Amino acid sequence: MKKGYFGDFGGQFIPELLMPPLIELEEAMQTILPSEEFQTRFIQMLKENVGRPSALTYCRHMSEDLGLDLWLKREDLNHSGAHKINNTLGQGLLAKMMGKEVLLAETGAGMHGVATTVAAAMLDMKAVIYMGAEDVVRQAPNVNRMRLMGAEIVAVESGTRTLKDAINEAMRRWLADQENTHYCFGTAAGPHPFPELVREFQQVISKEARQQFMDRTDGALPDVVVACVGGGSNAIGMFHHFVPDASVKLIGVEAAGTGEPGCDNSAPLNLGSSGVLHGMKTKLLQTDAGQIMPSHSVAPGLDYPGVGPEHAHLQDIGRAQYVTINDNQALNAFVTLSRREGIIPALESSHAVAYAIENKDALKGQSVLVNLSGRGDKDLGILDRIL
Amino acid sequence: MNHMHMKINDATQHGKVGLIPFLPAGFPNREQFWKELEALDKAGAAVIEIGMPFSDPVADGPVVEKASLRSLADGIDLNWIFTELKARKGQFNAALLLMGYLNPVYQYGLEAFGADCEAAGISGLILADIPHEESQFVKDAIEPHGVALVPLIGLNTSRERMQLYAENASGFCYFVSVLGTTGQQKALPDRIKEKLAEAKAVFDIPIALGFGIENPAQLARFDGLMDAAVFGSALISHIESGKSSAEFMQPWA
Numbered sequence: 001m002k003k004g005y006f007g008d009f010g011g012q013f014i015p016e017l018l019m020p021p022l023i024e025l026e027e028a029m030q031t032i033l034p035s036e037e038f039q040t041r042f043i044q045m046l047k048e049n050v051g052r053p054s055a056l057t058y059c060r061h062m063s064e065d066l067g068l069d070l071w072l073k074r075e076d077l078n079h080s081g082a083h084k085i086n087n088t089l090g091q092g093l094l095a096k097m098m099g100k101e102v103l104l105a106e107t108g109a110g111m112h113g114v115a116t117t118v119a120a121a122m123l124d125m126k127a128v129i130y131m132g133a134e135d136v137v138r139q140a141p142n143v144n145r146m147r148l149m150g151a152e153i154v155a156v157e158s159g160t161r162t163l164k165d166a167i168n169e170a171m172r173r174w175l176a177d178q179e180n181t182h183y184c185f186g187t188a189a190g191p192h193p194f195p196e197l198v199r200e201f202q203q204v205i206s207k208e209a210r211q212q213f214m215d216r217t218d219g220a221l222p223d224v225v226v227a228c229v230g231g232g233s234n235a236i237g238m239f240h241h242f243v244p245d246a247s248v249k250l251i252g253v254e255a256a257g258t259g260e261p262g263c264d265n266s267a268p269l270n271l272g273s274s275g276v277l278h279g280m281k282t283k284l285l286q287t288d289a290g291q292i293m294p295s296h297s298v299a300p301g302l303d304y305p306g307v308g309p310e311h312a313h314l315q316d317i318g319r320a321q322y323v324t325i326n327d328n329q330a331l332n333a334f335v336t337l338s339r340r341e342g343i344i345p346a347l348e349s350s351h352a353v354a355y356a357i358e359n360k361d362a363l364k365g366q367s368v369l370v371n372l373s374g375r376g377d378k379d380l381g382i383l384d385r386i387l
Numbered sequence: 388m389n390h391m392h393m394k395i396n397d398a399t400q401h402g403k404v405g406l407i408p409f410l411p412a413g414f415p416n417r418e419q420f421w422k423e424l425e426a427l428d429k430a431g432a433a434v435i436e437i438g439m440p441f442s443d444p445v446a447d448g449p450v451v452e453k454a455s456l457r458s459l460a461d462g463i464d465l466n467w468i469f470t471e472l473k474a475r476k477g478q479f480n481a482a483l484l485l486m487g488y489l490n491p492v493y494q495y496g497l498e499a500f501g502a503d504c505e506a507a508g509i510s511g512l513i514l515a516d517i518p519h520e521e522s523q524f525v526k527d528a529i530e531p532h533g534v535a536l537v538p539l540i541g542l543n544t545s546r547e548r549m550q551l552y553a554e555n556a557s558g559f560c561y562f563v564s565v566l567g568t569t570g571q572q573k574a575l576p577d578r579i580k581e582k583l584a585e586a587k588a589v590f591d592i593p594i595a596l597g598f599g600i601e602n603p604a605q606l607a608r609f610d611g612l613m614d615a616a617v618f619g620s621a622l623i624s625h626i627e628s629g630k631s632s633a634e635f636m637q638p639w640a
Contacts, residue, residue: 011520011521012518012520012521013489013516013517013518013521014445014516014518015445015446015515015516015518015539016518016519016538016539016540016541016544016548016552016563017446017539017541017542017543017544017563017566018518019518019519019520019548020543020544020545020548158452159442159443164443168443168444168445171445172445172446172567172568175446175566175567175568176565176566176567176568178543178566275490275493275494276488276489276490276493276516277443277490278443278445279516284490286490286494288494289464289465289466289491289494289495290441290490290491290492290493290494290495291441291442291459291490291491292442292443292490
């Protein structure tokens with residue numbers, strides 16, 4: 001397989017001027033990442049600062065309600081509220097050991113921005129966060145958190161004023177500031193080596209979850225593993241150690257938006273086609289002429305017209321199945337999990353929970369392990385306006 | 388020798404710099420665009436770069452992005468560009484080049500794209516998001532049609548990478564003057580001289596300097612180190628302010 005590719009997907013479709021920092025990053029992955037110094041510090045940070053291992057929770061009430069065994073991998077319990085911190089601490093530490101001083105990031109829901117800011121503060125670096133102007137309004141609590149922890153926030157007014165435009169602007173900034181700046185890419189997407197790098201830092205989710213599940217079930221594996229998919233980092237982290245387990249069905253849940261025919265959505269694996277954006281060949285929401293279409297989801301973290309290339313490959317080879325959940329189904333799951341289990345999930349993760357609710361008949365009697373990628377405190381403003 | 392190479396040679400043999408103006412297709416509107424192209428041609432452009440608008444132009448600065456998105460909103464696409472160019476084939480003295488991003492070309496179909504470039508009289512292509520590592524499948528589709536994939540290099544391109552680009556390169560080499568996006572800037576860094584000299588030693592095709600170029604005075608320092616100059620943002624701003632392309636080209640004559 002060609003370097004940086006997952007089957008037909010992946011690659012390095014970026015301006016030549018970004019190749020030197022990508023090559024530098026790839027070299028750091030080969031030399032610094034496996035070093036004892038990096039591994040010792042990273043594992044210590046995950047334990048002391050993130051709170052790993054995160055819990056595995058059996059949902060007693062919803063399991064009874066739905067007629068299945070519902071388990072949650074609790075990335076929402078991580079410091080800063082989501083799986084994102086696994087990646088930003090990893091990339092932050094790597095960048096620090098590469099001699100970089102600035103962590104540059106883009107963010108949609110704000111969770112990656114918060115996590116990058118936390119990493120920068122912990123590592124005595126500067127955080128510069130690009131965020132679509134639309135998302136700055138939608139996710140105000142996270143913007144306030146980032147400012148409090150010292151990040152420079154850049155509200156992006158171009159294009160659709162959401163995540164994809166924040167990525168465009170962050171890439172432009174990286175072009176100009178590459179010597180001292182590391183682009184802390186937020187998901188398992190973008191040009192090689194980011195999809196592999198982010199997966200490396202997120203695979204801890206399935207490593208822990210697989211062992212925890214077996215410890216609780218006398219060595220049995222779950223029947224189904226579910227995760228929401230925007231760019232796809234929590235899902236690739238949740239899938240990775242289950243990929244070799246043929247008996248485990250892997251389900252990625254994309255956002256269908258309002259769910260009406262022809263509506264804006266965030267489901268490129270279901271409703272898109274192959275193309276090239278943000279440095280990678282993957283599945284995209286696009287017109288016949290190759291222009292990128294606006295995406296939509298009630299969950300800002302899923303609001304992206306592309307997806308990480310490894311997911312496009314897992315779909316291509318039939319190892320994972322990708323389905324859609326619409327805004328209302330996700331909102332129903334948000335409320336249901338909150339009321340029945342006392343756990344307020346992020347709107348993003350609510351899409352994964354909704355899969356279990358909407359498919360309860362087909363899943364009857366099965367064990368369903370859902371990655372609860374983040375917590376929903378950040379979404380209460382959106383919910384106030386909708387519910 | 389590629390048509391773009393010949394046209395730049397024509398200029399340098401007369402002691403001039405090859406002029407390479409850039410305009411997004413359909414800018415400032417469908418009809419005016421062709422008039423501007425004719426004016427640029429008459430004013431002595433060696434190569435004219437025609438921008439293929441894309442929704443997410445990550446290497447472009449604000450002026451080019453805004454102009455391209457305006458063309459996109461007007462419905463400008465590759466079908467329009469090729470149809471109009473085919474109708475005007477042979478009417479331009481300058482060599483013609485298309486510049487943009489891979490995805491619209493990929494969706495059009497690379498084979499069809501190569502064939503249509505030939506039919507429309509296009510002799511060069513710049514794709515801002517294609518580094519050497521991903522370039523072969525594009526070259527395979529366009530080179531049989533006489534279309535050169537123009538390499539983009541810059542201040543952070545090592546000699547080793549320049550050599551990768553120089554192998555079998557034709558047309559010209561585009562040297563990006565800044566680490567950043569397109570757009571005007573007051574001072575070009577001195578480091579450019581050293582890297583231009585390195586590029587001159589590696590490439591046996593003309594070297595064009597671009598990004599941040601707005602007037603001929605900026606280029607005096609680089610005499611003998613470059614053969615052509617690319618200008619886009621300054622020209623776009625000039626046209627937007629209601630002035631003519633011919634007027635913009637006068638100081639360069």
